[in-house]
Amino acid sequence: MQVSHANFKAELQAAQTEIQTLKAELKATKAELQANNENLENIVAKSQKAAKSVHSKTNAAQDTANAAFAEIKSVKVGIENGEIVAQKALMLQGMDDNHWMRFCKLDSINHHCFQVWKADDNTWHNDIRVKAATFLRARDDNHWMGCHRVDSRNNDVFDIWRDQRWHSTSRVQVATRLR
Structure with a gap:
């Protein structure tokens, strides 16, 4: 019995040592897990702060773009309804955005010569002659x-x-x- 009691004591001692080692490893793992959790929380907080900053900057840029668009639309409406009159325009729009007209010269028989810009082929065409008034x-x-x-x-x-x-x-x- 003494031998088995000594064996039992040795096994108990080995088990207690193993438990102490596992407790130490568990504490180290818990500390590492806690540090990782804190780092993750910091990263999430920074990401949320950056996302809020980007969102506010995006909203500010969108507001600026909307204000500019509204101002351009207001000017366009003013030009279309005659409230705004353009003076000394270099070119006038033709049938669409690809065709523009400008004064070129007064020829020898008193015709006002106009040119048409065709954006399709990037050329000027001497197409229009108008007699003086x-x-x-x-x-x-x-x-x-x-x-x-x-x-x-x-x-x-x-x-x-x-x-x-x-x-x-x-x-x-x-x-x-x-x-």
């Missing part, structure tokens, strides 16, 4: 009419531009009264 277009682009002078009998004399020269062919008497 002192002349009226007759039946086609080769015939123009303009007041030339008043004759001795108080008739307005109109000239017709035809065949690259002016022809004095029309006289109109000045009306003294309208019915």
